[in-house]
Amino acid sequence: MSTSGYHPDLDPASAPPFPKAALPVLNNMQLRKNVAHAVDVIQAKRGRLVAEKTDWQQLRAAGAAIRDHALENLSFYLQQFEERCTAAGGVVHWAADAAEARRIILDLLRQEQADEVIKIKTMTSAEIQLNPYLESAGVKVFETDLAEIILQLGKDEPSHIVVPALHVNRGQVREIFARSMNRPDLSDDPQALTAAARSYLRQKFLTVPTAISGANFLIAETGGVAIVESEGNGRMCLTLPRALITVAGIEKVLPRFQDLEVMLQVLARSATGERMNPYTSLWTGVTPGDGPQRFHVVLLDNGRSSILKRETERQTLRCIRCAACMNSCPVYRQTGGHAYGSVYPGPIGAILTPQLTELHHAQSLPYASSLCGACYEVCPVKINIPEILIDLRAQVTDQERRQTRRWFDPMYLGMRAANFVFASAGRFHAAQRLGRIGMRLFTGKDGWIHSLPGMGAKWTQSRDLRGLPQQTFHEWWAARDKAAGKEAQ
Amino acid sequence: MNHSSNSRQRVLDRIRAAAPDSPARERDYAALERPYTRTGSLTAEARVALMTERLREYDAGVTECASGELPAAIAAALAASGRKTFVAPAGLPSAWLAPGFEWKIDRDLSADQIEGVDGVVTACFCGIADSGTIVLHHAAAEGRRLVSLLPDWHLCILRTSQIVETLPEYFARCTQPPALVTWISGPSATADIEMTRIKGVHGPRFLQVIVVRD
Numbered sequence: 073m074s075t076s077g078y079h080p081d082l083d084p085a086s087a088p089p090f091p092k093a094a095l096p097v098l099n100n101m102q103l104r105k106n107v108a109h110a111v112d113v114i115q116a117k118r119g120r121l122v123a124e125k126t127d128w129q130q131l132r133a134a135g136a137a138i139r140d141h142a143l144e145n146l147s148f149y150l151q152q153f154e155e156r157c158t159a160a161g162g163v164v165h166w167a168a169d170a171a172e173a174r175r176i177i178l179d180l181l182r183q184e185q186a187d188e189v190i191k192i193k194t195m196t197s198a199e200i201q202l203n204p205y206l207e208s209a210g211v212k213v214f215e216t217d218l219a220e221i222i223l224q225l226g227k228d229e230p231s232h233i234v235v236p237a238l239h240v241n242r243g244q245v246r247e248i249f250a251r252s253m254n255r256p257d258l259s260d261d262p263q264a265l266t267a268a269a270r271s272y273l274r275q276k277f278l279t280v281p282t283a284i285s286g287a288n289f290l291i292a293e294t295g296g297v298a299i300v301e302s303e304g305n306g307r308m309c310l311t312l313p314r315a316l317i318t319v320a321g322i323e324k325v326l327p328r329f330q331d332l333e334v335m336l337q338v339l340a341r342s343a344t345g346e347r348m349n350p351y352t353s354l355w356t357g358v359t360p361g362d363g364p365q366r367f368h369v370v371l372l373d374n375g376r377s378s379i380l381k382r383e384t385e386r387q388t389l390r391c392i393r394c395a396a397c398m399n400s401c402p403v404y405r406q407t408g409g410h411a412y413g414s415v416y417p418g419p420i421g422a423i424l425t426p427q428l429t430e431l432h433h434a435q436s437l438p439y440a441s442s443l444c445g446a447c448y449e450v451c452p453v454k455i456n457i458p459e460i461l462i463d464l465r466a467q468v469t470d471q472e473r474r475q476t477r478r479w480f481d482p483m484y485l486g487m488r489a490a491n492f493v494f495a496s497a498g499r500f501h502a503a504q505r506l507g508r509i510g511m512r513l514f515t516g517k518d519g520w521i522h523s524l525p526g527m528g529a530k531w532t533q534s535r536d537l538r539g540l541p542q543q544t545f546h547e548w549w550a551a552r553d554k555a556a557g558k559e560a561q
Numbered sequence: 562m563n564h565s566s567n568s569r570q571r572v573l574d575r576i577r578a579a580a581p582d583s584p585a586r587e588r589d590y591a592a593l594e595r596p597y598t599r600t601g602s603l604t605a606e607a608r609v610a611l612m613t614e615r616l617r618e619y620d621a622g623v624t625e626c627a628s629g630e631l632p633a634a635i636a637a638a639l640a641a642s643g644r645k646t647f648v649a650p651a652g653l654p655s656a657w658l659a660p661g662f663e664w665k666i667d668r669d670l671s672a673d674q675i676e677g678v679d680g681v682v683t684a685c686f687c688g689i690a691d692s693g694t695i696v697l698h699h700a701a702a703e704g705r706r707l708v709s710l711l712p713d714w715h716l717c718i719l720r721t722s723q724i725v726e727t728l729p730e731y732f733a734r735c736t737q738p739p740a741l742v743t744w745i746s747g748p749s750a751t752a753d754i755e756m757t758r759i760k761g762v763h764g765p766r767f768l769q770v771i772v773v774r775d
Contacts, residue, residue: 106755109755109756110755110756113756114756126598127596127597127598130596130597130598131597133594133596134593134594134595134596134597137593137594138593141589141590141593143580144580144583144589145580145582145583145586145589146576146580147573147576147577147580147582148582148586150573150576151573160740166566166568166569166572167568167572168568168571168572172568216763217753218751218753218754218762219753222753222754235752235753235756237753237754238753238756241754241755242754242755245754262754262755262757262759263759265754266751266754266759266761266762269762270761270762270763273763274763277763278672278673278676291738293738294738294740296738296740302749302750302751302752302762303749303750303751303762303763303764304710304749304762304763304764304765305762305763307706307710307743307763307764308710308763308764310706311706311707311710312672312707322572322576327590328590328738329732329735329738329739330732330735330738332732333728333729333731333732334595334597336728336744337597337728340746344752346746347615347691347692347693347746348689348692348693348694348744348746349746350619350745350746350747350748350749350750350764351743351744351745351746351749351764352742352743352744353706353742353743353744354739354741354742354743355740355741356740356741357740359699359740359741361669361705362699362705362706362707362741363705363706363707363741371572373568373572373575377572377575377576377579378575378579380576380579380580381578381579386580
């Protein structure tokens with residue numbers, strides 16, 4: 073059993089639909105408290121630091137424009153990255169899907185004769201379910217980000233893309249560490265827990281010769297790769313091992329080094345509410361005498377190129393994974409991340425996951441939103457998430473319309489009936505009269521409907537409904553005209 | 562790697578089908594609007610003061626000295642740290658190697674050799690006042706990435722002429738894009754447990770900066 077008290081399934085192919093997956097969390101007050109506390113803290117810090125930045129909107133606009141330009145010219149910039157990275161001593165691999173990426177990485181590890189590997193937190197590797205694959209092939213994986221250690225040792229899954237263990241509190245971390253590090257004396261002070269993680273990993277950093285990382289940015293101009301982090305575990309993994317394998321989504325490319333002047337200003341402020349994160353590293357291929365002497369980049373498509381097709385949806389790929397959208401989302405705040413059935417939760421997950429699966433899975437996610445627009449407002453690269461959610465809802469509906477089982481769907485039948493009624497004024501007025509008579513049966517003396525039968529019961533379970541008035545507006549208007557006409561005579 | 566080269570073609574074809582290469586790419590890039598603040602507006606003195614303030618907010622220690630006083634200031638900082646052994650990048654000016662301490666010069670020291678050392682002294686490429694960031698390009702006096710990572714205490718020498726106000730001003734100073742960069746904003750930290758900021762996870766737990774007036 074995981075720390076969460078249930079088994080989160082983050083594979084979109086098998087995860088239950090959002091409303092069902094949200095239930096275990098909604099019933100777990102401790103978990104909800106942990107999530108709400110964490111997002112409130114980050115939101116407040118972000119708000120303060122964004123407010124002091126007088127050119128914030130200009131930075132957002134420039135960020136969106138740079139990312140759009142990169143995506144519009146993606147094949148050019150990827151090939152330029154490949155060429156420059158190769159010239160600097162790196163080796164670039166291309167993976168069309170998750171299975172291929174996993175295979176390439178395992179092949180590389182076999183070449184390195186690696187039976188152990190240290191890892192920097194990478195959501196892309198979680199997306200391709202790399203860890204279980206490597207473990208089943210006999211490679212021991214050591215996560216090195218504090219949150220990832222908590223999840224790995226606690227047999228839990230990430231619920232956030234920046235602070236993946238935000239649903240776990242200090243008491244739970246203490247239990248996990250005390251058990252798996254054999255430290256029964258450990259206190260639940262975050263300082264002590266962090267120190268325990270430091271000493272647990274120190275030897276691994278110094279002895280494991282192979283590392284796996286993700287990438288925050290690929291620089292086409294130079295073939296460089298940038299990683300943004302806080303703890304220094306990233307710097308350890310990028311510096312100490314003999315070989316480094318980086319897995320990166322194809323959308324991560326920026327045209328030039330200078331473009332970081334926008335990205336680095338918006339990323340940390342949005343992600344953790346800091347002016348700048350403690351450490352950002354950039355390296356280019358292999359540097360003799362400094363860091364890993366064998367470097368591989370695996371460029372992963374896995375559904376991304378299909379998102380490029382539609383102009384509205386293309387914005388999705390601007391994402392720089394800051395998680396501001398989930399921190400600001402009223403739905404995420406209640407459900408936490410596991411309900412989204414993907415390693416990418418929150419509003420960005422709600423648009424990214426269905427698209428990555430080309431709408432074969434995760435069709436419930438576009439509905440996991442109130443469309444309040446908070447996510448759009450905070451997005452540092454101005455992804456109009458509500459617009460994409462609505463567009464995806466339309467696509468999901470189109471998909472359902474093509475399926476024969478729609479004739480058994482009461483919602484669909486109801487909509488067909490409504491379509492028939494609304495198509496003619498006569499039918500509409502008749503339906504109104506019928507409805508008024510019918511509803512009278514359920515309307516109380518106070519003029520309110522307190523309970524409805526059948527499907528309507530779901531509505532009245534938690535709210536009352538105003539009874540229909542004796543007269544519609546149209547009827548009142550017609551009667552008024554009639555009365556006025558009489559007076560004029 | 563045969564399967565990968567097939568996939569290369571497949572992925573690139575899929576991308577081109579969705580987003581064809583534009584002949585106007587370079588013009589489009591040049592036309593990208595960058596209406597954000599590029600250059601700062603502070604006086605030199607205020608810029609240094611802001612850098613110092615921001616570093617202190619990250620719990621970094623900051624002292625200031627005149628150019629001629631630097632060796633003495635380094636000796637004072639080392640003494641105040643209570644540490645005895647220090648690693649120095651191969652290109653660190655010899656005048657900075659304060660006497661009375663044990664120095665290891667990084668001529669391909671192994672990780673284990675560096676791991677046992679108490680602290681490290683480096684120069685840097687630039688300081689960015691707006692975010693309190695120190696930038697290393699890992700030139701000879703800035704050291705290999707390893708030497709400013711493993712020791713628990715990092716003393717960085719920053720000249721006032723190296724301090725810019727905004728991040729874009731740093732990028733403007735890079736005439737050539739560097740191959741290796743480390744941007745350091747305060748000591749290593751995490752907030753993974755209940756969003757409580759804890760200093761010092763894996764990188765140096767202590768960052769000390771001497772700002773040299775020049």
